Amino acid sequence: MTGPVIYSVSDVSDSQAAALRRRFLEAVEKEEVRDHVHPQDIVRARTDDLWCKRFMAHGDLEIDKAFDFMMDSVKFRHEWQVNELTHDSVVTEFFERGTLSVHGRDRDGAALMIFHSCLHERTHGERFERVKQFLVYWVEKIEREERGQRISLILDMGNAGLSNVDIPFIGFLINLFKLYYPDMLNSIIVFEMPWIMNAAWKIIKQMLPPKSHQLIKFVNKKDIGTVIPPEHTLVRWGGKDPWSYTYRQEDCEMPPSPFLGQQESAGSGDTDTVSADSGSSREQPSPPPGAGGADDGRQGSRGAEEASDQPPEAPVRRRTAGRRATPPPSGTQRAPLSHSSLLHYRSVVDIAGSAAQRRAKDLSDDSGASCDETSDQSLPGGEEMTAEIGDLLKISPGDEIQFATDAVEARRPLMLKNIHRTPVAFKVKITAPEKFRVRPSCGVVAPGRRVTVELRLAPGVAAQQAVCEKFLLVAAPVQPQQVAAGDMDTIWRTLPAEVRLERRLRCAPAPERPLLTLVRGLGQQLESVSQRLARQQALSQQVARHGAATHRWLVLTLFIVAALALCNAYLLYKSSGVCDLTQADIIGTPFTVPGLSSYRR
Template identity: 30%
Template sequence: MEPTPQQIQELRNKFLQKLDQQTPESGGVHPNDLAKIKNGDAWLKRFLMHNDCEMKESLDMLWEAVDWRNKVGANDITESTINRGFLEGGVLFVRGKDKDGKPLLILKVKKHTKSHGDPEGLKKYVIYWFERLERLTKGDQITLFFDMADAGLSNLDMELIKYLIGMFKTNYPYFLNFILVFEMPWVMNAAFKIIKSMLPAKGVERLRVVTKSSLKEYVDADNALKCWGGRDDYEFVFESEQIAPVKSRGEEARKKVTFAENSHDPGGDSRIESKSSDSGYSGTTLGSISPNDFLHFVNDGNTLSGNITLTNVSDGSISFKVTELKESQDKFHKEIRRTRRLLWGKVKTTTPDKFRVRPSTGILTAGASVTISIILQHGYQIPAYSRDKFLVMCLPIESSSMDTQEIAELWKIK
């Protein structure tokens, strides 16, 4: 059932009214999610469609979803925050599309065992793929493909399957096209009945058990792996997500750092909003920053700190520098225009000596990464609406063997 613009606006109003009156259990709503609710219709529309435009059910699901997202940090999960063993193990990956043109999220059951010893890391890994698919499809539906060929009982993880199904039921509305269960061994028939009982009525309607001979009803041969009887000879290798930089208008299509006001959730973790940009003498992207939206500051009992990961994505060596912005945004933009050295930047904090940055400068060879710790100094607090900003810059360099003094000289702005 297609919701009307009036229903979408009603859901938005009801959510914001509820937010004015109470705080989610997690302590707040992530600014990214709040922006999606305030400034767009697409996400709200999905909650309504998922619940056949029933307003109360849609509101309850939206409230629970944003609370869960804030609790698990869904907006801030990136490749750099995931155990590499999961990413490169090939238990979950995306390949091909079904006949409706929906991407296949494939669970290679035989590659998984319950004895991995990191259940929370596994959940984070699942969220990573759901978030990545949200960006890839722009919220369109996907098909969950259980590849059970050659799997045994030791590979069957009911908790993982329950978690995957729960994601579609409560956290990612109107996201599921089909559930395809491929070549299920007979020894798993009993488990399959349990799985089926977990699904809501709509989910059961979308569930299909397929074999090599019947798969063609849902996936064309060109999109089916050879091990499924198709023509795709793909062998899994983890590939990093390619996120295109956001372009802004300007002289010679120059990309610029932009600023947005910070948000703060009453739960205590301060988030520092930042936006990437990259430009330079040749227009080549030199680096990437993670997280790419908001930086969580977490209290470990002694200090309040957050980490960002910088990665050199160029073919040569670069030098980086992280500094507090101590002047107004206007002066900052004048400095950029004067030095013409900004190749990519990231944002947040203006108060001198409020934060300690370690390391603040350094060198990265091609493909290398570094984790930067940003630590709040004792005696300071982050207010509810912080306007603190950081600038991260990088420059291409000819040699990666520069010493500390040479790096300092390089970054002197004259």
């Protein structure tokens, strides 16, 4: 029976990729979308044909699904600041432990990303957020190193137990490939999964899209050679490769992105200078020195060989020969973005006002003003609440700033849109500067543009501790020549008090999300069951050990009793004088043993 079709980039035409590119670039022209997309990803969409084709293949050649995947991916990349990730932004302890590593290749030539389950520990709260950042770092790193080629994920379950099962972590890993890194998985190899994890695997399998089920391969030491050649199979897997992970910082550094081609820095200049139609016939950017060449030829010849060995019922998942950066797919179904609003994504400060923002000086003046009780109602369709400062700025999310209690350092974007005909200067004051970090705390918004101010709780400050605090937002119209001529301190000193408008914003903890509460509850229940099973397993092992010891003592006791009985019989035999009789006497002559009745042998 044939499985669902998994498309590859070789199935995507240049015209389909160009259509997706045009639609994406038209979408990011809108300011409300552009603020949530990193400039480098906009450049990549223009210059990287392969990236667009990967989204088309990931969306089953349907442009609507591909577009949704692409938008979700770039928003995720912006939220997690993927383009700015460096080795220093990740906890070094995770690298040293070696939970994740990249080494060797499978029989399809895909690089092997190894997850050592026995080294993983379940974490919660802030540390779990750091673990997820570490995972994003590795996936981004291998995508850059492989230049868009597919990879194979190995789940090494050897020596793993229930204490290593982490459903939230596995769910996040699955979502990375299902939603944000398109067409990247060649296969999922599960090595020596213990029977005790069958229940956990059923939960994990439900998270996987149906198409990916055919990518899963369960192997052990006997048959791992069917998916990984012996020279790339580790010795502990039953192969010939003696490699073992050792942390070296130079091996874990994030390489520069190879997908941007020849362009200016993404953070400077306008991104409207390249035509949306360009790139449909553009070649993939050439690899950095030492990264292309022979490897490209190897990948091409391997693709040609695989095409001839492919069984007729298997879905086609390999790239055409000679296409250097053609990655194999994961063929997934569309799943909704896990974030409910665009405002959950961190955004960049408006490019037109970036010079003024860089000159801006942080202000954190104290203000004891009382809270303004008026606030806007929620808009239909679940949109964010908004408020206005006169006819100068539109504020989102309104008069109440809600901080999530489950974030690493709870943060919230405050979006300011200029609805005035002239530039508007703004600054943010705080009643408790030691509890908050505001970036930028002042600046200028050009007419019709918007700026995102990030409000973040200081390290160690919980959302409940900030409930009674307030922000004071001050805005005033300015002339373009004022912005060009002076810094922010000078601008505010020259502004008369009558043109300044104020809006007070109050802090509040974000309401608990029912789905998140349910997931947490299920996770806690699973952890509780896992702990009980672990205790039961330890108890059964202890009973088995005691049973074996008891058996050994019983055998030894029986042996001692038998030996004593034989010794006693021998002594009785010696003391009876039977040894002095002849054979004839023993056979036919009655005799008497002291203490015993006469009998005839």
